[in-house]
Amino acid sequence: SGTGYVKTRSAAAALISLSGDTLLAKYRAFFQFYAVPDGKETLITRSALRSLLTDLNQIPAIVGEGCTLSCVEMAIHDCFHGVLNAGIVEEKFLSWLRSEPAVLLWLPTCYRLSAMEMVSHQARCRVCKVFPITGI
8 A cells, every 4th residue: 555664774684685795794784783782882682683583584474485483582592592691792693693593594595596696617518508507
């Protein structure tokens, strides 16, 4: 009906995730958009992580691949495992994302598929005779 709205932060998360930048750059940008200052540090809290994961899961949900709320809650629990503070610093957040949590597995998978489009193999196709073969 054209009467809805999209939060700026949610739109930014979608654009970041779909950008052609490296995974590490995307992960750092997520932290910057969702983290909150806490004295001398900037932290991402459980509620901010919940917002980020909920926002990011709208992308696979469009094609029927979204996860449930319990999936998001399990990911938050996993990220904050052993953490007693209200939030986590960027390095802990990045470390968790590099472990490729199931809730966001689509993101590194899409990145790798996109990166493979640029790979050129020095081989000739026996059927169509294309040389070099580009992509997967």
